């Protein structure tokens with residue numbers, strides 16, 4: 258997938274730009290992941306040091322080089338400052354599927370940016386990457402994330418009890434999937 262590319266392609270939506278991140282984005286990445294509400298259901302605890310964001314960016318570049326994980330930053334088009342990230346992971350060319358992840362700076366919740374960015378990622382997965390299936394798992398209490406997926410047409414496929422030890426507790430996961438034939442392009446596509 259994306260054979261020969263040295264970085265991720267830039268993807269546009271009406272309000273956002275999903276793009277490759279560089280060292281200049283480290284302060285914005287740190288701000289994003291240092292808020293405990295953002296990492297409440299995330300796979301790591303809130304950042305406390307800038308070095309953690311530096312390491313994250315290094316891993317994003319490394320995993321892209323390995324083609325094991327595609328991680329875009331997204332910014333509002335007017336200022337290009339990173340306010341969130343969205344990810345395709347568990348990429349499988351053989352099975353034509355990937356998993357989705359996404360996070361938005363706490364200061365920007367409630368404006369539909371999450372849904373807009375994830376919608377563009379879904380479009381990219383099904384069209385440019387020619388995937389057949391996208392999947393995600395979400396804590397059942399993570400209402401806005403459930404809404405983002407359901408709003409994009411993802412179907413609830415299962416429930417896994419006590420799947421993650423995170424933030425001092427054990428968390429359940431609701432499993433979601435969307436198939437290419439079920440997908441309907443939405444207004445996030447540009």
Ligand SMILES: CC(C)(COP(=O)(O)OP(=O)(O)OC[C@H]1O[C@@H](n2cnc3c(N)ncnc32)[C@H](O)[C@@H]1OP(=O)(O)O)[C@@H](O)C(=O)NCCC(=O)NCCS
Nearest residue numbers: 295359360361366367368369370371372395400401402404
């Ligand atoms: C998930 C996330 C990206 C959503 O982004 P967002 O742009 O703020 O999403 P919105 O605030 O527009 O909410 C999305 C939907 O949830 C609804 N919603 C939000 N909070 C809600 C609540 N407490 N109760 C009910 N509905 C709620 C909104 O009305 C909206 O519904 P709509 O699309 O039908 O209008 C953001 O909350 C986030 O970064 N969370 C932390 C990281 C995370 O948990 N990522 C997902 C891991 S699976």
